[in-house]
Amino acid sequence: MDVGQGSSNVILLGDGKAIVLDCPQGPHTSSLPTMRLLQHYGVSFIEVLAVSHGHADHDAGATDILVKYRGSIGHVYLLQDQPARNMRFLRALRQEVESEHIREHQIHNLQVDVGGRPKLLWQDKERDLRLVLLYPNFFRNMAAQLRDDRNATSAVLCLVTPRSRILYAGDCTSDGWHAIHRWYKNERFKCTVMVIPHHGGLLSDDNETDLARTFQWLYGRCVDAEVGIVSVGTFNPHGHPREAAIRAMHDSGTQVVCTQVTEKCCEQVEHLRPGVLRPSRFCLSSFGSPRTGSGAPKNIACAGSVVIEVGTTGCVIPQLVAHQRALAENPLLRRRLCR
């Protein structure tokens, strides 16, 4: 979803059901596009609400879903990556349990056993769809809690369909990717689409030289993704996405699609408003105020909310061709980042 500087993914299952992976809220991001999409398509039941980690750009809007879909949520998965007192979503969750809107047995803490197999979070046997938890494991999660750093760990989930895999990487660190790589016996994890970790930003405390090497390893040797989706906001103070990350994806043959255009891709972002592709009605870039409090531009769509149609023959991304053509034809976009 185009939610600004945050991340939210919705899997529409039909029959008024959906899965929501992360839902943000904050000064540069909003849960509103996600809520609008769910409302528009008449979603009445959330099969799974999963929060990859406890950072506001991933979890703060999940409370909206928890409250709006009261009594209509199948399972909630959250990650304890910090002390309980700091977990706002946990507080909301406890409120819902006390009010008996959700039962404790519907809620799970996301972590796989050390050395154990990936875990099954949800399954549709009829259509052969599975939502799988790949990471983190117990010890990594405990280490992250001790660091009291909300980006020290993150869950990594994968939607497995008969012909494709869609990887939701949250803000997984390079430690996490090494753990996943080891589990897969040092083979590249093949996927059709990968939602790029940490909005294309830092994966560890590496310096710039090591950073390039980390990204080359991640996209060249650890993961083999056909399309990489970077969920990023036009205004973000963190310098996302990193040039090294985009380059590493290009070098490994991954087609890059960003939800919003940033000043790292284009020096004159305002010329592109409302977007490189016209944003759909489920994009933060199609509504909201155009500038931050300090006057910086925000929410200009690149591809906007990216639709992936999952069928029996594989995945189709309807905007992909138009997006890549627009990038190639637009003289404002720097070729070094977007080819």
Next chain:
Amino acid sequence: MISYCPSVHDLDLKQPVALIRTVLDNQTMTEAMHKTEQIHQIQVGQATYILSRALRGCYDPITAEYTVIGLPYVGKGPTHQSARDDWEKEFHVRLQELYAKRPFEMAPSERNEWQLLQSVVDLNDLANRTPVVLRLVGQIIKKRPFFRIRWLDGRHSSLDYQNTPSELAGFALGRWFEAIGKYDPRTSTLLNLDAVVPIASPPPPGSPALQAFLESLRGASELADAQI
């Protein structure tokens, strides 16, 4: 149309002026009954559809049908107004049915119909006027001169009295309540609260009970292994 004209035998041919007047009167009457009109917007219930181009609607009193050029819907009714109302309802129902579908969920005929509707209705305008409705849990932290509310997720909202149910004024400061709120889809601001109900307080942050709750949750280790 002929059936509305008087027979020539009924006319007094010795009075040509009267003849002309009678024919003209019947033409006017027929035109009035076959009322054609330009439509710029359609309103049904709470929905208002602004049209991206004007449409031409026509009521045929013989068939008692209201039709609009270029659209396949037919409204029926004994009067122009009732037939138009019926047509607008059909238009509204079909648009909302298709609006809630993704393109690949539509049958080929529906896809054509949707393309037609998209060319007629300003859907961006419609989306930008449709509020996002959320159920909210919050606490009153200020009552005058306007309500200041802190929501469960830490956000704050300010609301005028005119945008809140009157019961809210009776809640004590610090009182937790549940509400149905409408957000402006363009600006993300809370427009109004439709209903409020007082509820028990959630646990304070940092409470040992919160830690105990967290520890009571089941881990993913209890879930089945996944084949991937």
